[in-house]
Amino acid sequence: MRRMFFRRLRTISLRGFMLSPSVKLKIKKISLRKKSVKVAEELIATEVPVNIYVNDQHVVTLFSLPAQLKELGVGWLLSQAIVKSIEEIISVQVKENNVRMNCSRKLETRIKAVKTIKIVDPSCGSTGEDFLFLSDRMTRPFVDSDYMVEAEEILRFVRVLNEKSALFKLTGGTHSAAIFYREKLVASAEDVGRHNAVDKVIGAAAEKKVDFSRCVIVSSGRQPANMVLKAVRVGIPIVASIAGPILSGVDVAVKTGVTLICFVRGQRMNVYSYPERVKVPKFPAKQTE
Secondary structure: OHHHHHHHHHHHHHOOOOOOOOOEEEEEEEEEEOOEEEEEEEEEEOOEEEEEEEOOEEEEEEEEOOOOHHHHHHHHHHHOOOOOOHHHEEEEEEEOOEEEEEEOOOOHHHHHHHHHOOOOOOOOOOOOOOHHHHHHHOOOOOOOOOOOEEHHHHHHHHHHHHHHOHHHHHHOOOEEEEEEEOOEEEEEEEEOOHHHHHHHHHHHHHHOOOOHHHEEEEEOOOEOHHHHHHHHHHOOOEEEEOOOEOHHHHHHHHHHOOEEEEEEEOOEEEEOOOHHHEEOOOOOOOOOO
């Protein structure tokens, strides 16, 4: 009987597992509870390999939710500092899972630099140089912006982010990101990867020609160096996240002028760098006995 049950489990788990152009797919599962075993259906987020081409050269393959692929390609070029502005991108074509971008100048040197700079990141297990040396090799080493925002607005931004996370509510398997320009939502995205979600909103905001120096980027993922660097490279001064920071992320934020805010939940948040950009209400002084 036990052997029959697990044979059935393997069969049902694999049924319907395929590449799909949809962002979600319904599959069957075995639901195990303390006093019950039953067959049920569940929605899961999908991912596809997305090939990024620049001037007919294959640069990278990203595993992404099959949505907002144009924004993903544009945002990835910007957040990796392969292009300095969206004006350098002449055209973008998306066909199936391929994003082909033509740029106004030869970018072989920048592409080669991106391929040689890697960060040891727990999410992917890649190896490479230590993050402490990254700030010396970046295109935009410091974010010099006098933009400030109310602490209450940061809390509101996260509430909006949660409201926009429709696919996460259905599947529990996605990250989300949003960009607010002068406290107004200009871009939001979900993806199976936190890096992709951030790239998508950067690409979407760039297409709208927003001034990144007056923006806040909010996301659901933890903040290591390579997440903070995405904001640095386009000049976003304030990064906020529902999740926590990683030491590398705090280090890069301090070195590059970014205000890093994490654990934004309910009515609280922690600010790890450049707190002067966060306007807080004046609290009455505590009286001591």
